[in-house]
Amino acid sequence: MPLPQPDPGVLRRAQRGDERAFSIIVRAYQVPVFNYVLRLVGDRALAEDLTQEVFLRVFQGLPRFSLRSKFTTWLFQVTKNRVLDELRSSERRPRAAVDIDDIPPLEVLDAPFERLEAIDAVWRAVAGLSVDLKMALLLRDIVGLSYAEIADALEVTLATVKWRIYKAREDVQVALAREGIVLYGESRSERAEPEAREAPMAPGPRR
Numbered sequence: 001m002p003l004p005q006p007d008p009g010v011l012r013r014a015q016r017g018d019e020r021a022f023s024i025i026v027r028a029y030q031v032p033v034f035n036y037v038l039r040l041v042g043d044r045a046l047a048e049d050l051t052q053e054v055f056l057r058v059f060q061g062l063p064r065f066s067l068r069s070k071f072t073t074w075l076f077q078v079t080k081n082r083v084l085d086e087l088r089s090s091e092r093r094p095r096a097a098v099d100i101d102d103i104p105p106l107e108v109l110d111a112p113f114e115r116l117e118a119i120d121a122v123w124r125a126v127a128g129l130s131v132d133l134k135m136a137l138l139l140r141d142i143v144g145l146s147y148a149e150i151a152d153a154l155e156v157t158l159a160t161v162k163w164r165i166y167k168a169r170e171d172v173q174v175a176l177a178r179e180g181i182v183l184y185g186e187s188r189s190e191r192a193e194p195e196a197r198e199a200p201m202a203p204g205p206r207r
Helices: 008-015 019-041 044-064 071-089 117-127 131-143 147-154 158-178 188-198
Strands: none
Touching (some): 008 019, 008 044, 019 044, 019 071, 019 131, 071 131, 071 147, 117 158, 131 147, 131 158, 147 158
16 A cells, blocks of 8 residues: 555644654654665664654754655655665675564565465565665555655656666566565566566666
């Protein structure tokens, strides 16, 4: 399910510095933001810290936020920028591993799983994606943003978003196939054809 937009009245009060209104916004979006960040950084304590920092940045930036824009798009743009800052600063530091049991369970993908062990395999495959592919895939299949919203959040073209999601899904399917697991109910060849028509075969230029 796509994320709903906040109530305009609550958002306007939060823009004026109303902490109670802002707490309503935090409660509505902290779980999807935390889950997204956790999948990107792989460390629960770090994800908690980054989520707090994201909402601090959101609170500070709200007075300048245009009500003509979608709040969820802007929220995940702020999230993306904070996560990328952290990943760049920690490139040379060893990253703590996170046990699959400590990560929220998979809730949104194109088809249900018949075997519990498949969930572990999916997240291992997702973890192996590049940051760019992972960000786009999670925003689509886990957060539920539209392709256009993802393009705005990641500050790339719509063509780039479509290609990244297509490539991410393909890479996940390939990784799972090595373990004898089929992610989608249909075969890869059946699914790849419509995806290929929708998505370009190479990423478009950044805006």
